[in-house]
Amino acid sequence: MAIEPDYLRLAREGRLREIGEHLWAQLENCRLCPRSCGVNRLKGQRGFCSASADLELAGYMVHTGEEPCISGQGGSGTIFFSHCPLGCVFCQNYRFSQEGEGRIYSIDDLARIMLELQAMGVHNINLVTPEHYLPHIVLALDRAVSMGLRLPLVYNTSSYVRRETLALLEGVVDVYLPDTKFFHRRWSMKLARSKDYPEVARSALLEMYRQRPSVVFSPDGVMLKGVLIRHLVLPNDASGSFDWFRWIRTNLGKDVYISLMSQYYPFYKAGEVPEVSRRITRKEYRDVQEWMLSLGLEKGWWQEDYGLDELAGDRIRHEFRH
Template sequence: MAVETRRPAYLALLETGELERRVEAAWARLAACDLCPHACGADRLRGQEGFCRTGNQAVVASTGPHFGEEAPLVGRSGSGAVFFGRCNLRCLYCQNYEISQGGEGRPVTPEVLAFLFLALQEQGCHNVNLVSPSHVIPFILKAVALAAREGLRLPLVYNTGGYDAVSALRLLDGVVDIYMPDFKYWDAATARRLSGARDYPAAARAAVLEMHRQVGDLEIGPDRVARRGLLVRHLVLPGGLAGTREVLAFLAREVSPATWVNLMGQYRPCGRAMDHPPLDRRPLPAEFEAAEAAWRASGLRNRLG
């Protein structure tokens, strides 16, 4: 089993009963769902599916040790990834398109989800990495409460597309140890066209600020594995669609110049990207060089890669 040197945040809330109160508060919000900025009002308690196409159970596509994540999460033993099916975004170019929009995965109860968390711990993973969790927060909270009573001691990673409601994130305050959001776009029209969320830039700004308020800058242990804090991912898109310069300047100016950023250059056309130029091509070398120059000019100090 993985040996962690920092006590995960959720144990303190479990001991005081606050974790159960968070579960109840999150579950109540499913009756007229407002867990993400879409606030579509679906009665998910009765099985109605909202924008995320998820009702009263989380859908899990796959779980297991993952070695393709950011190095501070992977360490030597891997990050314990739980890939949730469906999504609260409709990214045309999603690399997990079959999972996020194609319907792959199976519904699971919180009890099964808790078992999956514990199984990742038994496999020696450094953390439980919740991939695309924004629309399934109540089920995650319930599973964490169940698993913690059975010995779960791994830190939780909230690995999100960045389209999160601050009010929902507050349910996770003291539960999540590491936030790893994407910050996809700076321009609202681009966000609407490519991901179906016109208010994405404003929502992502508010969400990242709340995440940083909760956990602060990223802390990495002597084993080079992250223990707590914020790590922001930004995918460089072809044609400057991501607004990289503005995103990085915001992180340095409004969040913290010590914010860790993964400036990602691995974009490739997936999903429906081939029908939406310039998403039908990879970024040009000059485009990624411009993104790197924007990082150097931003005032940020910490970058992966």
């Protein structure tokens, strides 16, 4: 029997709309993300992320370069949102995440985009850093369901998301795709002006696993439910790779799925920070790979040495025992 997204049941029960409206009310005193700006976005005020109540999208596409279990054969229906609550100095998407490129869409437009992507044969709807637009997304999802949406929802995130906000999404999200960016505060401060990223991200991961403790794949290897942890290795261990994997092994076990990425490139303002102004070395990458394997973390994918492509997942190969 086909596995359907849990949000279909929530929509039938009217819960999806309730969750969307609950999130929408938070725009009046915005604490959607850990920045907790408290601005009234409904009146046009903007906080750290620079998003007002208007939904702004940078674009959407059939993404064939994500991990094999996300892109599959048909691609991932990826939606890119303008603005970002985290704001890393090395962001490859800085033109829309930090410089605000994009244009305004309505909630109905977003619902139609989801359906358009579904009609193009993608395996899922992949929301890239959606925290600041969660109210719009859940309301759009509710409308899209009534128009025939049936695809798994992938929540593709920096992990800078409040545990309380994630708890509201229980049953809404099928697949969590969290980044693990900085294990240590001194690096999150330096590279993203966030003193609480490490604690927030660890708490978020625990909540994601509480919601999706086991992984379900389709017969052709696409993840239908579960969590896939991304980790981008930064130069000089600025991401705290060794501590991240020790923490993951201790707190989440050895059966977690991991996507290890080598594609770091000093985009945007990274050139102004000497420690992260270069690519990683092969030795830096291999040391992390060996550390993961020594901990028994053998499920998932990793990129080739020196992932030279710009998009997450490009040149990822099946490397671990899957």
